[in-house]
Amino acid sequence: MSELALRSLAGLVMVMIALLAEWLGGTVFALFVAAAATGIYYEWSRLVKGWGVGWHLAGFAYALLPALALLWVRERAGVPAGAKGFELVLWAFIVTWSADIGAYFTGRTFGGLKLAPSISPNKTISGLVGGLIAATLLGGIWAQSTHLSWPWLVLAPLFALASAGGDLFESWLKRKAGVKDSGSLIPGHGGVLDRLDGLIPVATLTGLAVLAGLQ
Structure with missing residues (x-):
C-alpha cells in the first residue's frame, strides 16, 4: 500500500471514530477526548x-x-434552548480537517514558496492558502446548513489560520x-500529537467563542 493510501485510510478511520464518539456524546465522547488528551500529554512529555x-x-x-473546551461545548453549550453543542464541535472538526487536507493536497499540487522552511521544510504558502479556502468553504457550508450564527462564517478562516499555527x-x-514524529501510533501519520496539533488551538478558541456567547 502506498504512503498516500495508508495515510488516507488511517485518516478515514480516525474521522469515523471521532464522528461516532461526538454523535454519541456523553460518556463515550468524554472517554474519547480523555484518551486523546492523555496521548497528547504522553507524547509531549x-x-x-x-x-x-x-x-x-x-x-x-x-x-x-x-479537551475541556470540547467537552464543555458538546455537553454544556447545549443546555440553553436553541444551543448547538453537537453542531459547534463538528464545526471545529470540519474547520481543522479541511484546513489540514486542503493544505496537504494544494501544497503537493502547486508547491512554490516555503511557508517556514527553518521549522517545517515541506509546508508551502500555497498549501496554507488552499487550507484556508477549504476551511472557509466547508466550515461556512456547515455553519449555514445548521443555522449557526453568522460570526462562525468569519471565524472559519481565522481558526484555520490558528490550526496552521498549531x-x-x-x-x-x-x-x-530532534525527532521526525511525535510518536508512531497512527500508520502514515505518526503520533497523536501529529494528528491533533491543529485541533488543539481550534478547540480552545471554539470554547472561548462559545463562552463569549456565540451559538
Whole structure:
C-alpha cells in the first residue's frame, strides 16, 4: 500500500471514530477526548524530556484546555434552548480537517514558496492558502446548513489560520527535540500529537467563542 493510501485510510478511520464518539456524546465522547488528551500529554512529555518541569506543566495545560473546551461545548453549550453543542464541535472538526487536507493536497499540487522552511521544510504558502479556502468553504457550508450564527462564517478562516499555527508549533517542538514524529501510533501519520496539533488551538478558541456567547 502506498504512503498516500495508508495515510488516507488511517485518516478515514480516525474521522469515523471521532464522528461516532461526538454523535454519541456523553460518556463515550468524554472517554474519547480523555484518551486523546492523555496521548497528547504522553507524547509531549517524551519530546520535552530533560527540558525542565516548566515544559511538562505547559504540556499539561496544552492537553487539558482543548479537551475541556470540547467537552464543555458538546455537553454544556447545549443546555440553553436553541444551543448547538453537537453542531459547534463538528464545526471545529470540519474547520481543522479541511484546513489540514486542503493544505496537504494544494501544497503537493502547486508547491512554490516555503511557508517556514527553518521549522517545517515541506509546508508551502500555497498549501496554507488552499487550507484556508477549504476551511472557509466547508466550515461556512456547515455553519449555514445548521443555522449557526453568522460570526462562525468569519471565524472559519481565522481558526484555520490558528490550526496552521498549531501545526507549525508542533513542527518546531519536534525540530527542537530532534525527532521526525511525535510518536508512531497512527500508520502514515505518526503520533497523536501529529494528528491533533491543529485541533488543539481550534478547540480552545471554539470554547472561548462559545463562552463569549456565540451559538
